[in-house]
Amino acid sequence: MLKSNKSIISSLDWIAQIPSSIAIIDTDLRLKSASPKWLSTFNFSLEKIKDQQIPDLFPQLGPEFQTRLSYSLDGLRDIKFKYSPIHQTDTQQNSFWHLNPWKDGYGNIIGVIIKVETISKAQELQWELNKTKRLLNQKGSIAQIGSWEYDIKENNLQWTPSVYKIYGVSNEFIPTIENAIHFYLPETSRKTIKDSLENAIQSGLPWNEKLQLKQKDGTVIWVNSIGRPKFKNGKCTRIIGTLQNITDTILANSTTLTVEPTKYPLFEKVPFGLAIIDRSSGQIKDVNNRLLQLTEFEKTHFLQRHFTAFIKKNQQTDFIMLSKQLKESGEFSAFKTTFTTKNKKNITIQISGAILQDEIDGNLLCTIENITSQSNLERNFKKTIRVSKEKNEKLLNFAHMVSHNLKTHATNFSLLLNFLNAENGAHERKKLMHMLFSASDNLTETIKGLREIVEVRSNINLEKKSLSLNEHVFLVEQNVAGLLKETKGKIVNEIADTVTINALPAYLNSILTNCITNAIKYRKEGKSPIIIISAKEEKNYTVLSIEDNGIGIDLEKHGDKLFGLYNTFHRNKDSRGIGLYITKNQIEAMNGKISAISTVGQGTTFKIYFNKN
Amino acid sequence: MTKISEITIIDDDAITVFGLRKLISLAVECDIIESYANGLLAIDAMKEKLHKNKPIPKILFLDINMPIMDGWEFLEAFIQLPIKDRVRINIVTSSIDPYDKKQWEHYRTKSHHLITFNQKPIDKSKIEDITKIAESVN
Numbered sequence: 001m002l003k004s005n006k007s008i009i010s011s012l013d014w015i016a017q018i019p020s021s022i023a024i025i026d027t028d029l030r031l032k033s034a035s036p037k038w039l040s041t042f043n044f045s046l047e048k049i050k051d052q053q054i055p056d057l058f059p060q061l062g063p064e065f066q067t068r069l070s071y072s073l074d075g076l077r078d079i080k081f082k083y084s085p086i087h088q089t090d091t092q093q094n095s096f097w098h099l100n101p102w103k104d105g106y107g108n109i110i111g112v113i114i115k116v117e118t119i120s121k122a123q124e125l126q127w128e129l130n131k132t133k134r135l136l137n138q139k140g141s142i143a144q145i146g147s148w149e150y151d152i153k154e155n156n157l158q159w160t161p162s163v164y165k166i167y168g169v170s171n172e173f174i175p176t177i178e179n180a181i182h183f184y185l186p187e188t189s190r191k192t193i194k195d196s197l198e199n200a201i202q203s204g205l206p207w208n209e210k211l212q213l214k215q216k217d218g219t220v221i222w223v224n225s226i227g228r229p230k231f232k233n234g235k236c237t238r239i240i241g242t243l244q245n246i247t248d249t250i251l252a253n254s255t256t257l258t259v260e261p262t263k264y265p266l267f268e269k270v271p272f273g274l275a276i277i278d279r280s281s282g283q284i285k286d287v288n289n290r291l292l293q294l295t296e297f298e299k300t301h302f303l304q305r306h307f308t309a310f311i312k313k314n315q316q317t318d319f320i321m322l323s324k325q326l327k328e329s330g331e332f333s334a335f336k337t338t339f340t341t342k343n344k345k346n347i348t349i350q351i352s353g354a355i356l357q358d359e360i361d362g363n364l365l366c367t368i369e370n371i372t373s374q375s376n377l378e379r380n381f382k383k384t385i386r387v388s389k390e391k392n393e394k395l396l397n398f399a400h401m402v403s404h405n406l407k408t409h410a411t412n413f414s415l416l417l418n419f420l421n422a423e424n425g426a427h428e429r430k431k432l433m434h435m436l437f438s439a440s441d442n443l444t445e446t447i448k449g450l451r452e453i454v455e456v457r458s459n460i461n462l463e464k465k466s467l468s469l470n471e472h473v474f475l476v477e478q479n480v481a482g483l484l485k486e487t488k489g490k491i492v493n494e495i496a497d498t499v500t501i502n503a504l505p506a507y508l509n510s511i512l513t514n515c516i517t518n519a520i521k522y523r524k525e526g527k528s529p530i531i532i533i534s535a536k537e538e539k540n541y542t543v544l545s546i547e548d549n550g551i552g553i554d555l556e557k558h559g560d561k562l563f564g565l566y567n568t569f570h571r572n573k574d575s576r577g578i579g580l581y582i583t584k585n586q587i588e589a590m591n592g593k594i595s596a597i598s599t600v601g602q603g604t605t606f607k608i609y610f611n612k613n
Numbered sequence: 614m615t616k617i618s619e620i621t622i623i624d625d626d627a628i629t630v631f632g633l634r635k636l637i638s639l640a641v642e643c644d645i646i647e648s649y650a651n652g653l654l655a656i657d658a659m660k661e662k663l664h665k666n667k668p669i670p671k672i673l674f675l676d677i678n679m680p681i682m683d684g685w686e687f688l689e690a691f692i693q694l695p696i697k698d699r700v701r702i703n704i705v706t707s708s709i710d711p712y713d714k715k716q717w718e719h720y721r722t723k724s725h726h727l728i729t730f731n732q733k734p735i736d737k738s739k740i741e742d743i744t745k746i747a748e749s750v751n
Contacts, residue, residue, distance in 0.1 A: 400710040404678065407707035408626065411734040415632040439628050557686075 168215030273368035296342035489529035519548035624676035652687030
């Protein structure tokens, strides 16, 4: 032993060269060497203090210092404590002492290296703060490291009080090697500690393991277990070791591993929803409060669940494309989907995502925005475009119709006048004059019709009134009484007196007159017309039905032209092809609609929808 | 003057029919000029003629906007009829709707008959031009 110590000491000359403050002691706690800085800091000369026991040099550090040194000799790394000199001088100030095992080339511990670090005020405050925190966390207990000794021959296990605390058992507990091992978690740690013990006894190998231990009350903690076999006559007779509760360190590390948000200071501050998704498993790892507000769910609703659980089934195919985008560019472009909140409200959300570049395993950060109001706006916008497109088409159609009709009359006039000019026969001239008058009448009639249409179009802004539907049906009935009498027709009015609609009185009269006269006009030959008028309330409309037993219209053939201009489908002389066109325009001007069902030879039913708003 | 045995006018406007009759009689010598007020009356008459093995008129004047059965519907039905001879069908209209032009293009390529599209007004020289019997395709 002496020889080996000497060889070590001779190899310690390097310490004189280093600028930091370092002292080295052997296994018997004797000072072997120190750097000039250390010596000057504590005002020692190496010749005087060499081979002295270091606890004797710093009596103010008390027995705790000795315990710490012995832990270090057991292999615990970086034991740190604060040193405060009794009298502060320029050189002697508050400092941190770091104890680390000193190992030879074979890994055997041959002493302790003490490194002294002067501390700034800020560091000191931080240290105090951490210490206070630790004390609070441990509920006053500072016993985080304990040591133990196992006598193999006697099968006797001795614990220091701290070990009892780490195990969470009272001082009356009698430790044996079996029950001590039994505290380790069977899934993760028990086999490791058993094997380590076996190896130490059989082969003399030390161990240093981080293991999980279940305290008596069931709390699972992380411990650092170190064991070093001791030999007598080449045989392992006992094992000494230390046990340290390192739960805080492990958890602190693991929290930074699993709870990423701490890394993203803006996680809770951004004005939209955020979710972090594990890319390999697809599980949601965290969501921010904004997302919880948006979805009305609790955080637990999201955590550990697969993100596809929150996407509508019919949109799931999109994911193939999304994952392709992710692979290629590290992000995917925004897509829209519908989400049902906890209160069963459907909202439109927009999701976009990107792989977090600083993540080793590539977590996916998704932003979730509620775009319900935007998409509503968009929908209204599209509707407006559609309506104006329809209006535009109608206008063009109208222009074509007007031009066609006026042109017909104009050409007729010129044709007849040309003939008249070339004709000398009195009889033929009279005939041509007669036709000119007829053409003039036709033109007047056409212009009258066009004026009616234009009036409907320009009256769109007139105010609607609440009108009794029954009253107006009765009024129209009076107006068509002559026609009814002539055809032996009958009107059956089934509308309740209470039914009112919002309409322009003139339009309502025009619509009713047109529909009722149509029903009479297109009656079946040899059959008296019967017209049944009824009303029904729907969500947004009051629906007026006018049903007749007339000749009917082949809607399959003429359906698209039924309400068009100058389309007549029957051989009646007085069909102008303008009535239903005007009716439709009048109803649409009041935000209503009209539809027809008909069977040829059976009759027609017109349904007129009066908007309630 | 060319002699044509039979010409048919399909138009609901009495003045147009009168005018066409007069113009035709100035341009060609024709024994019979028939007229129908809509497509349905005309197609029924054509079917009747086929049924009775009577000759189909070589020249038709066809209006588009008519009640009950319009010009296009008539044309659709007419080209289905088993008529071997090439009939000249003169569409006469005051329509400026591009849709009607498109329809004409459609039927012109679809049928072996000669179909022409004529905007009103029709004058004497125009009538002479379109009252020539269509040459057989074969």
